[in-house]
Amino acid sequence: MVVGDVTTATDVLVIGAGPAGYVAAIRAGQLDLDVTLVEKEAYGGTCLNHGCIPSKALITATDVAHGAATAEEMGIHADPAIDLSGMVSWKDGVVDQLTSGVEKLCKANQVSLLEGTATFVDEHTARISHSGEGQGSESLEFEHAIVATGSRPIAIPDFSFDADPVIDSRQALALDSVPDSLVVVGAGYIGMELASVYAKLGTDVTVVEMLDSILPGYDDDLKRPVKQRANDLGIEFVFEHTASEWYEPDEDIRVVAEPVDGAAANGGSAEAIDEERLELDVEKVLVAVGREPVSDTLDLEAAGVETDDRGIIQTDTRARTNVDHIFAVGDVAGEPMLAHKGSMEGQTAAEVIAGEPAAIDHQAMPAVVFTDPEIATVGLTETDAEEAGYDPVVGQFPFRASGRALTTGDADGFVKIVAEESDGYVLGASIVGPEASELIAELCLAIELGATLEDVASTVHAHPTLSESVMEAAENALGHAIHTLNR
Amino acid sequence: MVVGDVTTATDVLVIGAGPAGYVAAIRAGQLDLDVTLVEKEAYGGTCLNHGCIPSKALITATDVAHGAATAEEMGIHADPAIDLSGMVSWKDGVVDQLTSGVEKLCKANQVSLLEGTATFVDEHTARISHSGEGQGSESLEFEHAIVATGSRPIAIPDFSFDADPVIDSRQALALDSVPDSLVVVGAGYIGMELASVYAKLGTDVTVVEMLDSILPGYDDDLKRPVKQRANDLGIEFVFEHTASEWYEPDEDIRVVAEPVDGAAANGGSAEAIDEERLELDVEKVLVAVGREPVSDTLDLEAAGVETDDRGIIQTDTRARTNVDHIFAVGDVAGEPMLAHKGSMEGQTAAEVIAGEPAAIDHQAMPAVVFTDPEIATVGLTETDAEEAGYDPVVGQFPFRASGRALTTGDADGFVKIVAEESDGYVLGASIVGPEASELIAELCLAIELGATLEDVASTVHAHPTLSESVMEAAENALGHAIHTLNR
C-alpha cells in the first residue's frame, strides 16, 4: 500500500463495493473502461455482509428447523436442536464465498480494487485514505465517478448502537447466543424478518411499532397472513407506541414504550399516561426503524453534488447527479433501498458512461419481504392503478386451491394480478405465500414485456407448481379460472 | 341411480375426470355448453389420486425430514422420526381436499356428473355402466364427445401387478409400511421420483434400467446432479439390465436382472451369462417402465375413432380425432403424458366445441421431474435447435454462484438458456437445481411471448432470489453476465 500522497488517475471511479457499486464496476470493466473501485470495509457492501445474504441464510436455516419441528401433521416427529454458533459460522461461510467471489469477478473484469475511504476533493479528484497497515492517503483523478456508498441504520434518540444491549440489524445477524427475550423496534421488513428468525430460535420477541400495523406501505390483505403467522410464533405486538428510553434495573434491560397519540400527547392525567406506557424487560433491543443514505461523509460539496434534505442524491433517468460526469446509484440515490434496484442503476451508469443508450426505464421493480410467509410485489396495486387513471381489473387465486401448495403443507396466501380492463395489459401483481419471492419473476417479465392477462393465462404452466397460481389469477381476472370460482 | 336402460342426451360428453377431462368439462360449463362428465373411479384421475399430487406430497414431506436430518452444516441437529401411516394419511387428506374441490368446481360450473364406465355404442351414443349399488347401465346421446381416459402403467412380462410384492406407482404411493429393500424397474421420472422417496424413508433401493443412464431423453449435464444425489442417498443402479423374472426363495423375493446386450444375447458361455445376471433379494419390486393409453376399453371402433399402433388417439391442432365431433385430450392423446398438457388440450377442445377460435398452438410446453434436485425444461435444447436449423447461442449460470442458492444450502445445478444467435429470440431453457419447477415458468412466458435474451436480461429480478439465475444465464448468453465469467 502506498503511504503519503501519490496521484493516480482513472477513467471511472466507483465509490462503494455494494451491489450497486460492484455491479457498476464489473459492467464498466466489461465495457473496456478503466475503472477503479474503492471500498472501505468489505466487498459486497451491506447486502452481502450484513443484509440480504446473512438475513436470508438465517431465515432459511431457522425455517429448516422450524419446518421439521412443526411437521407432525405430515407424520414427521423431530425436535431439532439449533447450535447458534454453528449456524452463524455456516452463514459466515456463505458470506465469505460470495464476497470473495465478488472480488474475483472484479479482477477478472479488469477492475482495479482499492481499499480505503474516498472523499471528494474537487469535481475531478478524490482522496482515498487508508487506515490500518497501509495508513495514509492518495489522490485519485477521475473522468467519471459513480457514488455507491449505500445506507446505514437510522438511530433513534436514547438508543445509541454503541450500548451493548442495543443492536442494529448487522449485530442481530452476528449474535453468538440466542437472547431469551428481545424487543424489536420497527415492524418494517427488516424488523419483521429478524423477529421471525429470533422467534424461531426460541427468543420471546415483542415488536414495538409507531404505526398501527406491520409492514407500512403494504396492502392489508398481504399483511394478514404474515401477522397471523407471527402471532402463531408467539411474537407480541405493541402498535402505536414508540420506544422512548431504556435503562438497566437489573440483569435485563427495561425498554419503555410510549403511546404515540396517547394520553401524554393529549395532556391526559398522570394515571392515564402511566396506564398507556409500557415497560418491557428484555435481554436485548433491536432498533430497525429504517435506513438513511451515506452521503454526509464524502465531502460531496467539494464536487458540487447536491442531495435532498434527507441526504439522498438526486439523479435522472441516466443515474446522473446534478454534476454531469458524476453518477449516484443504489441506496444513496434513494428509494426503494433494495439491492436489485442498486445493481440495475449501477449497470445503467456504467453503460451510460461507455456511451451506450442505456436508461433507467424499467417498468417493473419487484420488492420482496422474506417474512413467513413471503410477500412479493411488482408494479401497481389496484389503488395505485386507479389513481394513475387506469380502469383496473383484479384477478386472484388463493394458494389453498393450489395442489402444489397443499403438498408442501403451506397453503396460506394468494396471488393477485392487476390489469387494465380495456386492453388487459398487466399493471401489477402481489403475492403472499410460499415462494412468493420466486413467483414474482414471471410477473416482472410480463410487465416488462407488455404482456396481457391473456398472454399469462394462455402460457402453459407445469403441474403441479405454485406458478400455476399466477396463471389462474390471470384467468380469474378474465372471468374463466378453472380452479377457483370466478367473480 | 338409474337401473336399466334409460336414454338421456347431452351436448358434450366428457369421458374421464382427470386433469384433461375435468378441465374440459369445467371450461365447457363456463362456455354455457350442456356438459356431462363420466368418471368410473375418482374425480381428479391419475394425477390427483395416484400421480402428481400424492407423489409430490410424499416427496415434499420426506424432504422436510431429510433436509432437517442433513442440516448439521447449518448448525441444526435433528433425528426426525417418520411415521409412514401418519404421512400417508396426511397425503390422503391433501388428495381428498383437491378431489372434492374438483367435484365442487364441476358442479359450480353446471357440469352434470355421472359415475360409471363409458363405452361407445355408435358415433353419437355412449353406454354408461354402473357397478356397485346403482348397478346397471344407461345410454347417453351426445353431440360432441371428449375422450380423456388417460393412461395406465405398462406391465412387463412375468411381473404381474396382481402379485403382492410387485407394485406399480399407485401402490407405491399407498404403502402402509416402509419396505427394507426395493427394486425399482425403470429409471424414468416416475421411477426416479419414487426411488428418492423410499431412499429418504430408509429403504435400500436398487434401480434396474435397460438403458445406460437415468432419465432417458434428458441431456447428460441435467442428469448428473440428480444421479450424484441419488448415489449420495445410497441408491444403487444397475444399468443395461432388464428385470426378467422373480420368485420367492424365502421371506424376501429374488428379482433377476439380465444384461441387455450381454453374453446371453451374444451366445456366450454359460459362465459368462451367469456372471452378468444379477439376483437382487428385496422386499418389493416397483415396476415403472412407462405408461400406455387407456383406449382399448372404450369400444372406440363403434364410434369410428382411430388410434395408432400404440393405442394413442391421433388428434389435430383442435384436439379433434378423425371423427369430427369427437375429441381426445390428455394422456390418451399421446406424449408428453403430463397433466398440464392434458389440461391445455381439454380447455382447447371445450373452446373449439363452443365455437371459439382456440387451437393447440403453444410455443412452450414445460416438463418437470421432481427428483432431488428437480429438473425442468421447456422448448428446444441446443441440439434440437441446431437440428431445427437455428444458429443457437447458449448461456448458463451455475447455482453455486447464486447468493440465494447458497443461503438455502442447496447450490447444485444450473440454469441454461438457448436462443437464436442472430436475433436473440429465446428458444428453450433447462434447469436442474432448487425450485427448477417454479423457475421454468418465467422461461415459458418468455418463449410464449417471443422474448429475446435482452428482454430477459433487462428485466429486474428481485435479490436475493434463484430467479436471478435466469437473468444471469441470459446475460451470459449475451456475453455480459455479472456474477459468472462470460464465454
Add this chain to the structure above:
Amino acid sequence: DTEETGTPQDRVFVPPRLRRKAREDGLDLSSVRGSGPGGRITAADIRAASAADDGGQETPD
C-alpha cells in the same frame, strides 16, 4: 427518480429490446403509433418512425 408508476398516457407497453432500439434512434416512444395487436408498438413501427425522423425512407422488411 426510479418511480415506476406511470399514467395511462406515459406508460408504454413495449419490451426492453424495443425501448433500447428507440433510445438508440433517439425516438420518444410515446410519439410512436403502434400497429401490432391491441395497438402494440412493433419493431417495424420503430424502424418506420426513425426513418421518418431522419427524413429518410422506410426500409421494407
